[in-house]
Amino acid sequence: MKRGILLLLLALVGAGCSQPNQPDIELYLAVHRGDLDQVKRHLYWDSDIDARDPDGRMPLHVAALRGQPVIAKLLLQHGARTEVEDTEGHTPLYTALETGRTQIAELLLKQGARFEPDQMLLAMARAGVADRDTLDFLVRRGADPDFSGPEGWTPLTLALAAQNRKLARFLIDLQADVNKPNSEGVRPLDLALSSGRDDLISLLRRHGAAADANE
DSSP states (O other): OHHHHHHHHHHHHHHHHOOOOOOSSOHHHHHHHTOHHHHHHHHHTTOOTTOOOTTSOOHHHHHHHHTOHHHHHHHHHTTOOTTOOOTTSOOHHHHHHHTTOHHHHHHHHHTTOOOOHHHHHHHHHHTTOOOHHHHHHHHHTTOOTTOOOTTOOOHHHHHHHTTOHHHHHHHHHTTOOTTOOOTTSOOHHHHHHHHTOHHHHHHHHHTTOOSSTTO
């Protein structure tokens, strides 16, 4: 009986001392697939946590892109940097918001990711991101829907210039000023009229937009 217990204890100790096998696939691919076992192997064997994938993204970017919060948290716990940029100059936070992964965006903010809500909202508008969760996330954290960048364009005028009705509608729902002009004095309705898009014109007029100050 005692011998049996001893053998069991030895087996448990041996199991506790075992180490995982080395990974079989690249880290970025493991993150892309959501393969937690392979990711843990990479972390155990000290793989380069900032190794770029063929598209120039780092593992934390891939976790943000694919919506892998558990893996993103593991990467951060093992030293992944929140401010790394891909080849397009985008941080993991930008990638998370661009793809509507607000849970990962929240995680990155808790880890100290640099965040300028107004600038990020403008960046999302420039990119044509019409994800309601992302826009809500930014506005709830202080982004001004009427903020003008250095070039004088607001998120709404950017959306209208791109004829992005979905984005324009979400911004209006978030209280964007339908009469605020850009730096050249062009109002949102002017942009809609010049596009010839009846749906954009109707959307703005329903919310009180005017083409000029006297209208």
